[in-house]
Amino acid sequence: MSGWVVVAGLGPGDEALVTPEVRAALEQATDIVGYIPYIARIPERDGLTLHASDNRVELDRAAHALQMAQDGKRVVVVSSGDPGVFAMASALFEALEAGPAQWRALDIRVLPGITAMLAAAARAGAPLGHDFCAINLSDNLKPWALIEKRLRLAAEADFAMAFYNPRSKSRPEGFARALDVLREACADARPVLFARAVTTPQEELRIVPLTEALPEMADMRTVVIVGSSLTRVIDTPRGPILYTPRSA
Amino acid sequence: MSGWVVVAGLGPGDEALVTPEVRAALEQATDIVGYIPYIARIPERDGLTLHASDNRVELDRAAHALQMAQDGKRVVVVSSGDPGVFAMASALFEALEAGPAQWRALDIRVLPGITAMLAAAARAGAPLGHDFCAINLSDNLKPWALIEKRLRLAAEADFAMAFYNPRSKSRPEGFARALDVLREACADARPVLFARAVTTPQEELRIVPLTEALPEMADMRTVVIVGSSLTRVIDTPRGPILYTPRSA
Structure with a gap:
């Protein structure tokens, strides 16, 4: 049997947002690896082994997936949203680059999914309808000074901005600082969308002026x-409908 | 009968990337409006009227959709990719804002899709796995000076960058200028992905150093x-696999 690895995006939560391409890969898999809450979305069946792992072990999980594929398994690495946006695809390629040369001959595919910012934008209207940027506010993997620099430059470029991981467990005060930087750099009351658990039964959407945005809203x-x-x-x-016109 | 408008993303081309949510909306529609090549993707059936229109008439198309919904039709406005990214959702809300007050009571939903940059990134690896921006290079709707400013600030922020509409019919020389600006602002040979017609039979992927990128590659x-x-x-x-590590 010839092994492979697929890194697949499950979308933001609603099963109706999982693409048929991803669904087919899940049906062909012998092994599925991923963070515990994403594995919880996969129905069990005969011939399928589920490997749930904790957060912050992305490289171990990626290496495990590659080694299983090397051993002939058909492995799906599941991410929520899109695997290429602040998710498992980059971690898998980091592990590939650092790993044994034979892994490079493996059949590896990335299958896109609906990433959280686009699901959130759709629920609220079309706030990302003009030029925009996406920034991971977690400072696990980059220094705060770089985040702050990007926020200031993004404001100067007049991008709409989507923020992932606004409040990391390790540094919850980072988001308060980010809001302060944005209030200073933007100097207006432009709208801010807080979109929680989009497309799930726990979904909550809230739109407030930047001047009234509070860290605990995320x-x-x-x-x-x-x-x-x-x-x-x-x-x-x-x-309310939130949108950015196409013209500048 | 109660009318509605759905703005739906058909994804980049492969039918296996159309979400079940979008498929269900297409099946419930009485009328589907969109740009000619997107309407060509919709199978005809009894009870469904297809309204194909040319490019550059987005506001007329949006107003037509809203008026049909007002008249009780179930209308899907189709976009390729994601409707919220340089596509029909913003145009619809522009038409809504400019139109008769009664339109604002309509049931309007945006259904996300797989946008081109995420499909292209997945095919090539994970180039958007760290902070990034998305810029529409068409200057139909914004001045060139703003595009150039955004390119320079995006380079300074060290974002990966995704460019939509790199070569518009009306100003094909814009992309050559964009590449010149980027070569000056980035001052290195970082990789550039040209991803044409991703997920279709005409798909072509090409990765070249920025120093060797040519406008006619797009x-x-x-x-x-x-x-x-x-x-x-x-x-x-x-x-080759193209990717951006998670750490900076």
Whole structure:
């Protein structure tokens, strides 16, 4: 049997957002590896072994997946959202590069998914409809000074901004500092979207002016979108619609 | 009958990348509107009217969709990729804001899709695995000076960058200027991905150093990803893998 590794995106939570391509890979797998809550989304079946692991062990998980494929298994590494956006695909290639040369001959594919910022944007309207950036606010893997520099430059470029991992467990005060930097750099009351657990039964959406955004509006399951200077809210009887026009 | 409007993303081309959520909306629609090549992807059936329109009439198309919903139709506006990324969702909300007040009571939903940059990134590896930005290089809707400013600030922030519409018909020379700006601002030979018609039978992927990137490597169906200073290529027997590590 010839092994392979697929790194697959499960989307933000709703099973109706899992692509048929990903569904087919899950059905062909002999082994699925991933962070505990993502593995919990996979139905058990005969011939399939589920390998759930904790957060912060991405490189071990990636090496495990590659070695199982080397041993002939059909392995799916599951990420939430899109595996290429602050998720397992980069970790897998880091492990590949650091690992034994024979791994490089493996059949490895990345299957995209609906990433959290795009699901959140869709639920709120179209805040990412013009130029934007995506920043991982976790400082596990990069210094705070670099995050702050990127926030200032992104504001100067007038990008809409999507923030992943706004409040990491290890440094929850980082997000308060990020909001302070943004208030100073943007100097207006542009709208901010706090989108928690999008597309799940726990979904909560909240739109506030940047001047009123508070760190505790975000938790580990929240993606935050800060508008550009052009981002607007349309008030409707069904609630506010947040969007950025196409023209600058 | 109660009308509604759904703005749905068909993904980059492969039908296996259309989410079940979007598929269900297409099955419930009475009317589908969109740009000619996207409408060509929709199978005809009894009870469904297809309304294909040309490029550059996004606002007319959006208003048409809203008016049909007002008249009780179940309308899907189709975009390729994700409707919220340089596509129809913002145009729809522009039309909504400019239109009759009664439209604001309509049931309007945006359904996300796999956007071109994420499909291209997945095919090549994981070049967007660290902080990145997405810029529409078409200058139909914004001045060139703003594009150039954003390119310079994005390089200074050391974002990976995804470019949509690199070569617009109206100003094909813009992309040559963008590459010149990037070569000056980045001052290295970081890898650049030209991803044409991703996930379709016409797919072509090409990775070249920034110093060797040529404008004619892109056309209207190409998304371009320029790495950050950390983006790397792993050579494998199956071809190059392009990725950006998670750590900075």
